[in-house]
Amino acid sequence: MSDQQSTQFERGTDGPKVIVVGVDGSDSSWRAAAYAAGLARRQRALLAIVYVQPVMATGAALGVPVAETTDAIAEELITEIRESAARMKDIFEVRWEFHTFRGDPYNGLVTAADELKADAVVVGASEQAGHRIIGSVAVRLVKAGRWPVTVVP
Template sequence: MSREEEYEARAGLRGGFERGTDGPKVILAGVDGSDTSWRAAAYAAGLARRQHALLAVVYVQPLLAGTAALGIPVTDTTEEVAEEVLGEIRATAERLRGVHEVRWEFHTFRGDPYTGLVRLADELKADAVVVGASERAGHRIVGSVAVRLVKAGRWPVTVVP
């Protein structure tokens, strides 16, 4: 094997997907309805617009076991939040139509937010992941989704305050 072939093999440049060669093609933004997640989505939209990349906005509907035990319909609650998030994204996209054009798509499903973001980033071959900093005090101790994504080290991750 030549030196060049060895380099290409080690760098993962042969016969497959290569990240970061011609700028990002897909930027994934995780939203949950919090102020920081909306700022993250706006930041990601700006990146996507400037880079002519696809903006994939994702809301992972958390599994709320505690509310289910209390008899509160979890499915209805998380579906309502998903609809609100989608409505806000559509309204913003419509307001900016003709001024800032961004190709975007919305994904939502149930599950653990970290696992869902990882799965979708892998599925879409995301070049970057943008999330908002956690607003919950307990996450400083246990760790937030943002921290877990950074520690995974699989994509460039931007955490927006």
């Protein structure tokens, strides 16, 4: 083995250190968060809970307060996450952080995973019928091939 190979850092060989989970308030995203929390606990990894705030240019052009609405959703999500974490505190501990990013769900999760140096990404399966044609966020993340991706039904 050369000196260069022996000193090179290989990410992910000791288990994940950062697990990113996308949460949008849907049932499948909450199941994904629960799965990711269990994984983070077992691996002693940081759970990065990510909400991607959609940017709806059409709604904004019509005078709809999009930013205020998505900010309110983010606040509701963080409140629910804090309450769940408090209920589980005596059962098991999970280190977690909540992050919000703006954009479409796919690009927002990619940005989050890159910036947070994710070792794994967990998402819920899409509940929208149209995604069978266009491709869901989960399928696009898997095809990107940049991290192990777990899709929770």
